[in-house]
Amino acid sequence: MVAVAAKNILVVDDDAKIRTLLRRCLEGDGYSVVEAHDAQTVRAAFAAAHFDLVTLDLNLGVEDGLDIARELHRDQDVPIFMLTGKDDVIDRVVGLELGADDYLTKPFHIREVLARVKSVLRRSGKRDRDEEVPPPGPGAEDPWLSLDGLKVKLDRMLLVDRDGQECDLTTADFKLLAAFLDHAKKPLSRDRLMDLIDGQSWAPLDRTIDNQVARLRKKVERDPARPLLIKTVRGVGYVLTEAPQAMQG
Structure with missing residues (x-):
């Protein structure tokens, strides 16, 4: 069996004891691991x-972890796993809006950290070092989907715009798009969307999903200011107004 290189993880925290742990x-x-x-x-x-994942403490003393998350999202194609204080709800929401892939509150159990790290790597399309993935057989790959001039490949997390250019989507953006594609023409509440993309509980006034929808609209709508593909359903949530079609060939 061919050896697979270990994944590189950058641990960012101003507490030396936590970094060491x-x-x-x-x-x-x-x-x-690099600290x-x-x-x-x-x-x-x-x-x-190069790093495959960053664990990022949002409370970095004089440093702002959100600024680092914003910079990483802008300049680096890397999943971000946030570590936050128990009461840092606003920072957690903002971090997710910036494209972070997951979060965990302190104090944490190290086994949960390891499980979530593996999950984030898996969701971002990166395989853990011990996984052996057999080559896909005939017909094993998902087909390309056509949606209002867009092309989507779910198993490769690819979105190609109407000009034939590959779009830069975060993992969170793509998970939201996949949720809409799986439930095309069915109105979805904000709670249902949150459950589909993260499976976590959220505060009643959490507006993260609205911001994620707004960001996705900028990538898929012909005119994001007048969305026709992902429409708001007043008093309910959102709906994908067209069903995707499998492309031939």
Whole structure:
């Protein structure tokens, strides 16, 4: 069996004890780990290496973890796993709006950290080092889907716009698009959408889904200011107004 290189993870936290704990546990699970304690060391780490995932503490003392998340989302194609304080609801919501893939509140259990790290890597299309994936047989791949001039490949997490250009979607954006495609022409409440894309409980006044829909509309609508593909259903939520069609060939 061909050996597979360990996934590289950047652990960002201003608490040296937490960094050490995360590094030891992740390395014990077979990952390669680099530590960083602020924005400057994060930039230096990315200048020196490629990372498959970043664990990011949002409370970095004088540093703002949200600013780092914003910078990573803008400049790096890397999944972000946020670590937040129990009461940091607003920061958590903003972080998810910026494209973070998952979060966990402190104090955390290290086994849950490891499980969530594997889940984020798997959802982002990156395989864990121990997984052996057989080549797909005939007809095993999902077909290309056509939707109002767009092309979507669910199993490869690809969206091609009407000009033939591949769109840059976060994992959260694509999960939302997949939820709409699976429930085309069916109105979905905000709670139902949250359950479909994350399977987590959310506060009643949480507006994260509205922001995610607004961001997705910018990628799929012909005129995001007048959305016709993903429409608001007053008092309910949202609906994808057209059903995707499988493309031939």
